[in-house]
Amino acid sequence: MTNKNDALLAFVQWVSLTDFGKPFEHEVKFNRRLKSTGGRFFPKDLYLDFNEKMYDVFSEDVFRKIVQHELVHYHLYREGRGYKHADREFKVLLSQVGGLRFAPPLPDVQYLTYTCLSCGQTYRRRRRLDVKKYRCGKCRGKLYSL
Ligand SMILES: [Zn+2]
Ligand SMILES: [Zn+2]
Structure with a gap:
């Protein structure tokens, strides 16, 4: 290998x-x-x-x-x-x-943030969550994308 x-x-x-x-x-x-x-x-x-x-x-x-x-x-x-x-x-x-003086910045990884308005827990996900299907892991409350 x-x-x-x-x-x-x-x-x-x-x-x-x-x-x-x-x-x-x-x-x-x-x-x-x-x-x-x-x-x-x-x-x-x-x-x-x-x-x-x-x-x-x-x-x-x-x-x-x-x-x-x-x-x-x-x-x-x-x-x-x-x-x-x-x-x-x-x-x-x-x-x-032809070399670079400074390396170009790495692209920022995009995260989506979801918050449970019942208990305040936040979740960061790279991919969109279906908030109708997924609920808060702590209290089963509804998640909101911010
Ligand atoms: Zn150097
Ligand atoms: Zn919650």
Whole structure:
């Protein structure tokens, strides 16, 4: 079975060769806890992690631009050049490869809220509930969508 982290590593290696003409020779991993951050570069061990939700949600084109951003850090750092966001070399290489400065926000998952007006219990559901059929789980009261 193919591990998702292996697929990520293969993708990062491919972006590195295709867009930078240089190999990526270290580790990558998904991180489920990242929120608005697309990925991170750890200079100490040249390790990268990436936002797993963004990989799941965004198109390959967009995720590729997130990978490019981290690879700009990676390759500049390995070459002893300015690898930080404020460095001129970082800005120049990032715009050359077309990487993103900031990852786009993840789409908000839409929840519908239902409230029982008898006991005040609220319920959050991703899908619409038939309030004629479903009643409050606590008191069997009628649910209202807000
Ligand atoms: Zn960065
Ligand atoms: Zn109730």
